[in-house]
Amino acid sequence: MARVVDVVDIADPHDCRLDDFRDLNSIDRRPDLPTGKGLVIAEGVLVAQRMLASRFRPRALLGTDRRLTELLPDLTSPDAPDVPYYRVSAEVMAEVVGFHLNRGVLAAASRVPEPTVAELVAGARTIAVLEGVNDHENLGSIFRNGAGLGVDAVVFGSGCADPLYRRSVRVSMGHALLVPFARSADWPGDLAMLREQGFRLLAMTPDPRAELLSSAMATVRDEPLAVLVGAEGPGLSEQAMRASDMRVRIPMSRGTDSLNVATAAALAFYERIRLPG
Amino acid sequence: MARVVDVVDIADPHDCRLDDFRDLNSIDRRPDLPTGKGLVIAEGVLVAQRMLASRFRPRALLGTDRRLTELLPDLTSPDAPDVPYYRVSAEVMAEVVGFHLNRGVLAAASRVPEPTVAELVAGARTIAVLEGVNDHENLGSIFRNGAGLGVDAVVFGSGCADPLYRRSVRVSMGHALLVPFARSADWPGDLAMLREQGFRLLAMTPDPRAELLSSAMATVRDEPLAVLVGAEGPGLSEQAMRASDMRVRIPMSRGTDSLNVATAAALAFYERIRLPG
Missing domain, CATH: 3.30.1330.30 (Ribosomal protein L30/S12)
Incomplete structure (x- = not known):
């Protein structure tokens, strides 16, 4: 009725x-x-x-x-x-x-009670893991891109802004309210836990010695995946990089620096789902 | 000295x-x-x-x-x-x-004199073509993403904002000053000219009947390419779509709508250059 x-x-x-x-x-x-x-x-x-x-x-x-x-x-x-x-x-x-x-x-x-990271990722196939992302608009864009491109959940490492701040929710087009997330209470220790849970951890970096995104993603096609991104500028901490399986880069034109963090994340999410099936 | x-x-x-x-x-x-x-x-x-x-x-x-x-x-x-x-x-x-x-x-x-579209695209391998993109931040992001992901030039169709406005230049990280661009004086007529010049025109759309980005891009690998994007919301005009070679979509999760226009453009640029060589 x-x-x-x-x-x-x-x-x-x-x-x-x-x-x-x-x-x-x-x-x-x-x-x-x-x-x-x-x-x-x-x-x-x-x-x-x-x-x-x-x-x-x-x-x-x-x-x-x-x-x-x-x-x-x-x-x-x-x-x-x-x-x-x-x-x-x-x-x-x-x-x-x-x-x-x-x-x-x-x-x-x-607000509602938030799950632990372990509870959050149970059953997830693709997750985003953020470190030091302290800009509300970037957080919102990551939720929007993640929702559109097959991300099941978002984990917040240290140094991230509040994803439920009004501006973040608005820029996310409301997806910050729909995509489940958790805040790590043990950072970067939770990264080891994610690996134990079977996730392959790809750490995004502009480092030219890193693996190319397309080749890196091909090696993890059938496994649960965590895409790690850090703040624009500093990027991921060395600790978070070391706790990952692979350092991964987007092929960039000469003379350009990094992309916006939400755009870099979107490219990684896209590489994961670009082929049907 | x-x-x-x-x-x-x-x-x-x-x-x-x-x-x-x-x-x-x-x-x-x-x-x-x-x-x-x-x-x-x-x-x-x-x-x-x-x-x-x-x-x-x-x-x-x-x-x-x-x-x-x-x-x-x-x-x-x-x-x-x-x-x-x-x-x-x-x-x-x-x-x-x-x-x-x-x-x-x-x-x-x-300001400096701007080239015609024909002058601009001579020798270009990948160009972005925008229609109705009237948001300065989106324009700036498209320049930043294009510069990082191998775009040689940008063409402005009808309804676009000024790419040289301060906010656009700032969001572009200065790439609006470096990536060459031209404004179309004959829209959508210039699209036919681009095809005559040998460009394949891919029109981005959320339409589920459109070709998948990965398959569409595979068919144009060795040819000069124009990626067409329209404003968030209305998207490309039907005229611009009809003047294109293919309608192309990003595989999106159910229950989500379009991505931000600069993000959608970045995914298309990325699909073009994701493999080495």
Whole structure:
């Protein structure tokens, strides 16, 4: 049976029911700060839809009437969560969040317990392992590329930014909410554990002495695979490189340096799935 | 013989010698507006270095003393252009450009005449052809990916943004100044011309009925190649698709939509060069 959506009209920007969405750009008060309220914020219709389909169940939505219409099918489906839609004008919305948000709708969810790395990778065939990736947009792009190119899960080594920060979720097109991930509690020790679990570890590097991506990938075709990438600039730590099976490079034109980390990762994911079957 | 650098200390932010760098974020006065002064602005040491090595010869640099030190080898090399370095404090720099620019140095060059598409592609083996790519960051990323992955030239069809806008140049890591490009004066007519010149045209699309990228690329291995990409969302126009030899898709996971346009282009460029020789 179709649900009835719990639409609540709010005209007062100071209404405390809107607190989950307040001051989104504030450095120390934003609701998606892990050390504060620790919420996850989805922005825009597409990302809100993906949140509704994810393990993050929204506790409230805030948006204009127009976006409510666009989200109605998602909010009235039989398995939709029972969640209020705070319907406001664009002006009230801007006053609550602190800036004009032209995507017109937000959803807020609590964080959920995260699996351990061992739990995460059980049964996975292709995973991405990140070290020192501290840029939210790059994190978001890695989730988007991974979701599109067959990555089952993402492991965060040391030095990575929060993948559930609003900007990361937005750039990921919501895939940061859908692709499962875990944070390593034992880095780089978890790399040895991954090898024991049967994963082959390919460490991406611009080093010209490394193996070519196409040849390296051919040697691991039928085995579980972990693609390791490090931050732009420093790249992977020597420790992480040593704990890997192979150092792997993308063939680059002379006179150019590394690609963006999310692009390099996408090329490795693609090399894994470029042939059918 | 090593050159002497023409260092000019300036303390007055209103000095008219700094006009090439004034109000960089202004919508209607920024110096890199094609309909205004039409300059090209390089930002940061790396991009300024690439401008110095490019066909765009800077007419002035503006920066702090620290960045002057970093650029000295480039400015004193025998083939360096004869260009003043306006040395200022970070405060004066912020007042001139209109915001705090932590890259600490800018270089300004005049635009140069652009080749026709026919002139551009003579002798090229792999080119990128863009239609409707109106996002400066995506343009910049396409130049960066193209430079790293063997693209000889870029053709702009209709609806593309200015590749020489500061943000595009910055995101390209300066490669927008190094990879040659031309704007089509006859679109989509130039696509027929490219085919007459011997190029095989691969049109990227998320359409599941399109040819798989790996199989499509195998059929054009020894021929000059043009990779066509359209804007995220609408993609290539039907006209551009029809003028191409093949419609080509990246194998995507179920439940995901298209990749970012620069990422999709990078996968096509990579498929072209993934094997040695």
